[in-house]
Amino acid sequence: MAEPEESRRLLEVTDVTRRYRLGDADVWALRGVTFALEPGESVAIIGPSGSGKSTLLHILGLLDRPTGGSYRFAGVETSSLSDDNQARLRNRAIGFVFQSFNLVAGESALENVAAPLVYAGVKRRERAERAAAALERVGLADRMRHDPSQLSGGQRQRVAIARALVTEPPLLLADEPTGNLDSDSTRDILEVIATLHAQGITVVTITHEQEIAAQAQRVVHIADGRVVSDDRVGVTT
Numbered sequence: 001m002a003e004p005e006e007s008r009r010l011l012e013v014t015d016v017t018r019r020y021r022l023g024d025a026d027v028w029a030l031r032g033v034t035f036a037l038e039p040g041e042s043v044a045i046i047g048p049s050g051s052g053k054s055t056l057l058h059i060l061g062l063l064d065r066p067t068g069g070s071y072r073f074a075g076v077e078t079s080s081l082s083d084d085n086q087a088r089l090r091n092r093a094i095g096f097v098f099q100s101f102n103l104v105a106g107e108s109a110l111e112n113v114a115a116p117l118v119y120a121g122v123k124r125r126e127r128a129e130r131a132a133a134a135l136e137r138v139g140l141a142d143r144m145r146h147d148p149s150q151l152s153g154g155q156r157q158r159v160a161i162a163r164a165l166v167t168e169p170p171l172l173l174a175d176e177p178t179g180n181l182d183s184d185s186t187r188d189i190l191e192v193i194a195t196l197h198a199q200g201i202t203v204v205t206i207t208h209e210q211e212i213a214a215q216a217q218r219v220v221h222i223a224d225g226r227v228v229s230d231d232r233v234g235v236t237t
Helices: 053-060 083-093 109-119 124-137 153-165 183-198
Strands: 011-022 025-037 042-046 068-073 094-098 171-175 202-207 218-223 226-232
Touching: 011 053, 025 053, 025 068, 025 226, 042 053, 053 171, 053 202, 083 094, 094 153, 109 124, 109 153, 124 153, 153 171, 153 183, 171 183, 183 202
Parallel strands: 042 202, 042 218, 094 171, 171 202
Antiparallel strands: 011 025, 011 068, 218 226
């Protein structure tokens, strides 16, 4: 007997809302967002500033909790998890790539990439081996000992991607990953992300640029905290 469709979903968001209190006013960043993501998909979430896309990414990445609705990750209702258990799940199963790189100055590329493994309790030698493998995977085998200040913007973003990959998560969340890059570096980073997706990693990219969104299999448009369209634009199998 075939497994039910829901069992194959990596994540499922159902009627998720997020409300912030500003003074005496309620501000609704998300207003009933619903969508599901299967393993191996490449999805772009696109919308203008203030549309709620970054809030949604924070919820998907277990960096924030919704005000209402349900978020299930790999079949687990995340609202039932304690903060510590959410942090453990986040460290093990989700890799993050941010626009600003978020690398630590004064530490080598290798040390930056190995950092998540420290929190995971991995021993020093294995940390170094896995970090080196992740840097090689993104084409930076010859820059392992370099400080971030010695790297170009595109190289720093590659280090950030390697750091996101080092725990071998099934999900990669990229928040405006090319926002601080020139056009050549943007193409390079998009190629790296496309290669990782082709290797089986599920990718969610937050962007406000149509050209970036067009690289994904699926484009979810958000406006005023709501999903206004969900289009499959590439070939899925």
